[in-house]
Amino acid sequence: MSRESMEYDVVIIGGGPSGLSTAIKLKQLDPNLNVCLLEKASEIGAHILSGNVFETRALDELLPNWRELNSPIKTKVTKEKFLFLGKTKSLSWPTWLLPAVQQNHKNYIISLANLCRWLAEQAENLGVEIFPGFPASEILYNEDGSVKGVATQDMGIDKDGNKKDSFEPGIELLGKVTVFAEGCRGHLGKQLIEKFELNKGKDPQQYGIGFKEIWEIEDKNHEEGLVMHTAGWPLDNNTYGGSFMYHAENKQVFLGYVIGLDYKNPHLSPYDEFQRFKTHPAIKKIIEGGKRISYGARALIEGGFQSLPKMFMPGALLVGCDAGTLNMPKIKGSHTAMKSGIIAAETINEHLKEDKDLSIYEDKFKNSWLHKELYEARNVKPSFSWGLILGIIFTGIDQILFRGKLPFTLKHKHADHETLKPANQMPKIDYPKYDNEITFDKTSSVYLTGTNHADNQPVHLKLKDPNLPINYTLVKFDEPAQRYCPAGVYEVQKENDVNKFVINSQNCIHCKTCDIKEPSQNITWVTPEGSGGPRYGNM
Amino acid sequence: MKILVAVKRVIDYNVQIRVKEDGTGVVTDNVKMSTNPPDDNAIEEAVKIKEAGKATEVVAITVGEEKAQETVRKALAVGADRGIHVKADGILEPLAVSKILQKIVDKEKPDLVFMGKQAIDDDCNQTGQMLSALLNWPQATFASKIDVKDNKLEVTREIDEGLETIEINVPAIVTCDLRLNEPRYASLPNIMKAKKKPIEEIVASDLGVNVSPRLEQLKVEEPPKRKAGIKVANVAELVQKLKNEAKVI
Numbered sequence: 001m002s003r004e005s006m007e008y009d010v011v012i013i014g015g016g017p018s019g020l021s022t023a024i025k026l027k028q029l030d031p032n033l034n035v036c037l038l039e040k041a042s043e044i045g046a047h048i049l050s051g052n053v054f055e056t057r058a059l060d061e062l063l064p065n066w067r068e069l070n071s072p073i074k075t076k077v078t079k080e081k082f083l084f085l086g087k088t089k090s091l092s093w094p095t096w097l098l099p100a101v102q103q104n105h106k107n108y109i110i111s112l113a114n115l116c117r118w119l120a121e122q123a124e125n126l127g128v129e130i131f132p133g134f135p136a137s138e139i140l141y142n143e144d145g146s147v148k149g150v151a152t153q154d155m156g157i158d159k160d161g162n163k164k165d166s167f168e169p170g171i172e173l174l175g176k177v178t179v180f181a182e183g184c185r186g187h188l189g190k191q192l193i194e195k196f197e198l199n200k201g202k203d204p205q206q207y208g209i210g211f212k213e214i215w216e217i218e219d220k221n222h223e224e225g226l227v228m229h230t231a232g233w234p235l236d237n238n239t240y241g242g243s244f245m246y247h248a249e250n251k252q253v254f255l256g257y258v259i260g261l262d263y264k265n266p267h268l269s270p271y272d273e274f275q276r277f278k279t280h281p282a283i284k285k286i287i288e289g290g291k292r293i294s295y296g297a298r299a300l301i302e303g304g305f306q307s308l309p310k311m312f313m314p315g316a317l318l319v320g321c322d323a324g325t326l327n328m329p330k331i332k333g334s335h336t337a338m339k340s341g342i343i344a345a346e347t348i349n350e351h352l353k354e355d356k357d358l359s360i361y362e363d364k365f366k367n368s369w370l371h372k373e374l375y376e377a378r379n380v381k382p383s384f385s386w387g388l389i390l391g392i393i394f395t396g397i398d399q400i401l402f403r404g405k406l407p408f409t410l411k412h413k414h415a416d417h418e419t420l421k422p423a424n425q426m427p428k429i430d431y432p433k434y435d436n437e438i439t440f441d442k443t444s445s446v447y448l449t450g451t452n453h454a455d456n457q458p459v460h461l462k463l464k465d466p467n468l469p470i471n472y473t474l475v476k477f478d479e480p481a482q483r484y485c486p487a488g489v490y491e492v493q494k495e496n497d498v499n500k501f502v503i504n505s506q507n508c509i510h511c512k513t514c515d516i517k518e519p520s521q522n523i524t525w526v527t528p529e530g531s532g533g534p535r536y537g538n539m
Numbered sequence: 540m541k542i543l544v545a546v547k548r549v550i551d552y553n554v555q556i557r558v559k560e561d562g563t564g565v566v567t568d569n570v571k572m573s574t575n576p577p578d579d580n581a582i583e584e585a586v587k588i589k590e591a592g593k594a595t596e597v598v599a600i601t602v603g604e605e606k607a608q609e610t611v612r613k614a615l616a617v618g619a620d621r622g623i624h625v626k627a628d629g630i631l632e633p634l635a636v637s638k639i640l641q642k643i644v645d646k647e648k649p650d651l652v653f654m655g656k657q658a659i660d661d662d663c664n665q666t667g668q669m670l671s672a673l674l675n676w677p678q679a680t681f682a683s684k685i686d687v688k689d690n691k692l693e694v695t696r697e698i699d700e701g702l703e704t705i706e707i708n709v710p711a712i713v714t715c716d717l718r719l720n721e722p723r724y725a726s727l728p729n730i731m732k733a734k735k736k737p738i739e740e741i742v743a744s745d746l747g748v749n750v751s752p753r754l755e756q757l758k759v760e761e762p763p764k765r766k767a768g769i770k771v772a773n774v775a776e777l778v779q780k781l782k783n784e785a786k787v788i
Contacts, residue, residue, distance in 0.1 A: 004728060042551070043571055114569065131727055155724040168724040216560070293557060450571065452553040530724075535553050537569035 018320025019181030021341030078225030146314030376404025577655030
């Protein structure tokens, strides 16, 4: 079937900090470049979720006058706390004993979604064409195998794959260079990494699942500018994770939890660990009497330096978390994503003007502060595979004494889908009931995300083998999808004594956890119809 | 035949509405906004009528703040020919909007005015009816089917008892129900083309309409929370509770 096509100098997939920075930098370098940017969400920012304590380093380079441009970067970090949680007690760690990478006094508490909306305005003012509601669903290749562009998703297909009256075919967007900026576990990025073997010789990629809730809390508990992190309870020593609580403007706190997806116990429910975490006296006293106004979850990429794939290929570049530029010990990926976008734009400009090969992206990356940052951070995440306590001791030595310059690199040994142990060998976890004041069930949480997918469309969570969940995954792992999915998409239902695997794809909040953690890699996340998914506000 | 279609920018229907703490309204900061859903049906129907060769021009109009123009732009992307944005800030009541529409009708001289049956934000369901009175034009509300016949319209209406079909003379006002049609998607090339279509900007006060609210809003509050249900052991207990606790039988 022939589709309409449109030609651009550069086509960018994804309207997050990396894609938007690429777009802005390109137009700064050459206002005559034709640049378009596709975003699958109904508007820029609606699928973005992040803590976020923002380091302005990359933004200072991209838009040095950002303070004069009415940017949504307002709340400066004024105070920091780090707590180790026991079941009921908490121990405050002096901040001067934190490694420099975890000190935030120059940073800002922001909503990344709002930052992206603002960056999109800057990009549009420079002439970038931004199309929200149009997921790129397919990579297009030239005859020589190089990337030619992408096709957007067909609209108006019913659940059986037939065209509805409203059918609107996808469009081919062809770029001299295509930039993939889909964020963590981008579904096209994943295909490119495989096709071009971009991860050859690299450690397996590592991921986490991050939850975030926004609470409006009582005045007396609110301390604008306060940044607090915790480690410890409710996770055991062998599970990597921790919390954040950022006191933002308007009496809001951004409260979240991140758990490494290399956890071993299939009975573990990341969602319930987060809910339980909020009942700790040190946390509960802050949010008690407040109101939860938002909820969301998103996978994040944690492999860092060792797992970072080659970021260029014929006709295309990977930027930001689509490649994996997050700095794990800093728990920050926005400034690194933006920097990778800036470097990508410089690369593309030289490629188009001076016919230089896209491989100069790698050289530019190696000569940048981004490389230095990721290199020095590289040993922190793998050291936590020895457990929380040894991880902290090692990180102290590595980050405080040696500042990331130890003469060796620890390896990530396993991909996250390989780490689950059989259900019958691991302890069951008895999670407390939700109290509907501090803790809530998944249904009422998903309700707050504003998630919607037009009904009567194909299921966008594809099973390679439809029988595997019941015949194998349920038997061996007690089907962990029921627990790792933060939106209750997957259920095992009993019908006349026969187990049935149900996919409630309309609840999907596009976090990509299933695509990562499914032990047999049996679930593939593909793009649903445009605009589908969450409608996050200031996440 | 020329069709004027009124569209309104409202909080997206998927967003959970939050009441402001001070009770002065609902939270709209950082909230996804969209075109009022039945207004999409109104635009779709007008474009279909034009595509069937029974209309020559479709003009989309909105009344509201700066950003309301997005809804006109969206209407242009799905087939409207040009747009009008009447700029006005603050609360706009149906009477103010219908008076503005009356002025625009005087100027544009359309044969038909379409709009959604009601807006999902205030649920007023008044603007079409008020405009009909102001213009002294016939009206067909809650339309789920529209047939254009020379200088008449045959309109099927969704009413409590079922469907009612009426015939009205043109010029007329039609307010559209969600069942009227399935709005099309805005395709990427059409969104591009829409960026080049003209939108005329008019300031509400220049039309000589007083848009200040006639109603005083005292307080906005959330509906009371429903109590959790309980399970009863048997029918006897249910009957007893309905009788003595709920006092409904």
